[in-house]
Amino acid sequence: MNNNAFWNLSYGVYIISVWDGERPTGCTANCAMQITAEPPTIAISINHDNYTNQCIEKTGKFAISILGYNSDPSIIGTFGFKTGKEIDKFASVSFEKLAGMPVVKDACAYIACEVINKMETDTHTVFLGRVFDADILSDKEPITYSYYHKVLKGKSPKNAPTYIADNIKVNSEIDSEASEGYVCSICKYQYSGDIPFEELPEDYKCPICGQPKAVFKKQV
Amino acid sequence: MNNNAFWNLSYGVYIISVWDGERPTGCTANCAMQITAEPPTIAISINHDNYTNQCIEKTGKFAISILGYNSDPSIIGTFGFKTGKEIDKFASVSFEKLAGMPVVKDACAYIACEVINKMETDTHTVFLGRVFDADILSDKEPITYSYYHKVLKGKSPKNAPTYIADNIKVNSEIDSEASEGYVCSICKYQYSGDIPFEELPEDYKCPICGQPKAVFKKQV
Numbered sequence: 269m270n271n272n273a274f275w276n277l278s279y280g281v282y283i284i285s286v287w288d289g290e291r292p293t294g295c296t297a298n299c300a301m302q303i304t305a306e307p308p309t310i311a312i313s314i315n316h317d318n319y320t321n322q323c324i325e326k327t328g329k330f331a332i333s334i335l336g337y338n339s340d341p342s343i344i345g346t347f348g349f350k351t352g353k354e355i356d357k358f359a360s361v362s363f364e365k366l367a368g369m370p371v372v373k374d375a376c377a378y379i380a381c382e383v384i385n386k387m388e389t390d391t392h393t394v395f396l397g398r399v400f401d402a403d404i405l406s407d408k409e410p411i412t413y414s415y416y417h418k419v420l421k422g423k424s425p426k427n428a429p430t431y432i433a434d435n436i437k438v439n440s441e442i443d444s445e446a447s448e449g450y451v452c453s454i455c456k457y458q459y460s461g462d463i464p465f466e467e468l469p470e471d472y473k474c475p476i477c478g479q480p481k482a483v484f485k486k487q488v
Numbered sequence: 489m490n491n492n493a494f495w496n497l498s499y500g501v502y503i504i505s506v507w508d509g510e511r512p513t514g515c516t517a518n519c520a521m522q523i524t525a526e527p528p529t530i531a532i533s534i535n536h537d538n539y540t541n542q543c544i545e546k547t548g549k550f551a552i553s554i555l556g557y558n559s560d561p562s563i564i565g566t567f568g569f570k571t572g573k574e575i576d577k578f579a580s581v582s583f584e585k586l587a588g589m590p591v592v593k594d595a596c597a598y599i600a601c602e603v604i605n606k607m608e609t610d611t612h613t614v615f616l617g618r619v620f621d622a623d624i625l626s627d628k629e630p631i632t633y634s635y636y637h638k639v640l641k642g643k644s645p646k647n648a649p650t651y652i653a654d655n656i657k658v659n660s661e662i663d664s665e666a667s668e669g670y671v672c673s674i675c676k677y678q679y680s681g682d683i684p685f686e687e688l689p690e691d692y693k694c695p696i697c698g699q700p701k702a703v704f705k706k707q708v
Contacts, residue, residue: 269619269620269621269622269623270622270623270624271528271622272624273554273597273598273599273622273623273624274522274528274530274599274619274622276500276554276596276597276624276630277500277520277521277522277530277552277554277599277630278498278499278500278630278632278633279498279499279521280496280497280498299521299522299523300497300521301497301499301519301520301521301531301533301649302494302497302519302533302649302650303519303533303609303612303614303649304533304609304610304611304612304649305611305648305649305650306611307610308491308494309609310494310497311521311531311533311614313521313522313523313524313531332497334493334496334497376496377493377496378493379493379494379497385607385609386607387605387606387607387614387616389523389524389529389605389616390524390527391524391525391526392523392524394523394531394607394614394616396607396609396614399489399494400489401489402489402490402491402493402494403489403490403493404490404492404493404496410496410497410498410634412498412632413498414630428525429521429522429523429524429525430522430525
C-alpha cells in the first residue's frame with residue numbers, strides 16, 4: 269500500500285470554530301465536505317484530542333471559515349499547531365460574530381452548522397452538521413490544501429486525518445528535502461526564501477505557526 | 489443563507505467503483521475525504537438513488553479512482569449522468585483490476601476501501617471505508633472540482649451532494665450565462681469552443697457526457 273496516494277485527494281483549508289463558554293476557539297482542518305444538497309449538510313472530521321471536539325460536543329454547533337489564497341497563512345498555524353485549551357487562539361486572529369458563531373474575518377466564506385449526527389472512529393469524530401447559515405465574505409479564491417502543502421510548505425499537525433509521519437516522504441517533498449535548509453521545529457515549515465536564513469532579522473517569525481526564528485533547526 | 493458559499497469548499501473529482509456481481513460499475517463523486525490517518529480511513533457520500541450505493545451495501549467494498557487534469561473528461565460524464573443499472577459504464581472506460589477492485593486506468597491514483605461504518609441521511613449514505621490498498625498510477629496532477637466546474641463548465645448531476653438547481657446561479661456562472669450559447673441538455677455542459685457550434689461536425693459529442701450534438705440546445 270502506498271500512502272502517498274492519499275495526497276491526491278483534494279481539500280481546502282478551513283478553520284472550524286466553536287464557542288467555549290464566552291470565548292471563541294477552534295482548529296485548522298482540511299477535511300470538510302458537503303453530504304446532502306437539500307437540506308444542506310456538511311461533514312467534518314475532528315480528532316478526539318482536539319479541544320474543538322469537546323466544545324462541539326458541548327454546544328452542538330460549529331462554523332467553518334473557508335480560507336483564501338490571500339488569507340494570512342499564520343492563521344493556519346495559530347489554529348493548527350496550538351491548543352485552544354491553553355491559549356486564546358482568537359486573541360491574535362480577528363473574528364466576527366455571524367449567525368451567532370465566531371467566524372474568521374480574513375476568510376472568503378463561512379458556513380454555520382448545527383450537529384445532527386455523528387460517527388465515531390478510533391481517533392476522530394465525524395460530525396454531520398445541518399447548515400443554518402452561510403455566506404460569501406470576499407471574492408478571494410479558496411486556498412487548496414495542495415497549495416498550502418506544496419507552495420507554502422505547510423505540514424499537517426499530528427491530530428490531522430491527513431497526518432503523515434516524518435519518515436514518510438510525499439512525492440513533492442523528495443526533491444526539496446534533498447537540499448539543506450531550515451525547518452520550523454513546531455510546524456515543519458521549510459524556509460525557502462531568497463535571503464539566507466542566517467541573515468534574516470532576529471524578529472523573523474515562522475509564517476505558518478508564528479513561532480520565533482530560534483525554533484528553526486538546520487536540516488542536513 | 490447564501491448557498492453559493494458551499495462552492496468555496498474544495499474537492500477533487502473521483503470515480504467511485506464497485507463490483508455488481510461479475511460486472512464493474514460506479515459513479516462520479518467529488519466528495520471523498522480522509523477521516524483518520526492510522527489506520528487510514530476515507531469517507532464518501534453516495535446518493536440512495538445511485539446504483540453504486542446498493543452495490544457498496546452488497547459487497548462492502550469500494551475503490552476511489554482519482555482523476556487528473558489530463559484524464560479524459562468524458563469519463564466524468566459517463567459515470568455522472570448515466571445509471572449503471574441500465575448501462576455498462578466500464579464498456580467505454582478502460583479499467584484494471586487492482587487489489588481485486590475495478591480501477592479507472594486513466595486515473596492518477598486509486599484507493600481501495602472496505603466499509604467499516606456508515607451514517608444515513610435523508611438522501612445520501614456516508615460510507616466510512618478502511619483503506620486496504622492504494623497506489624499512485626501516474627504523475628498527473630489531480631483535477632479539482634473547481635476546475636471541472638469553472639473551466640470545463642461541468643455541472644453536478646441531480647444526485648450529487650453539491651447539486652444546485654438550475655435557477656440558482658453560482659458567482660462564476662453569472663458572466664458566462666449572460667452570453668448566448670449551446671448547452672448540453674443532459675449534463676449542462678456549455679460549449680465555448682472557437683468554432684461556431686453550428687459548424688461543428690455532425691459526429692461532435694459532448695466532451696463531458698458523450699451525448700451527440702443533437703441534444704445541445706441553444707440558450708438565449
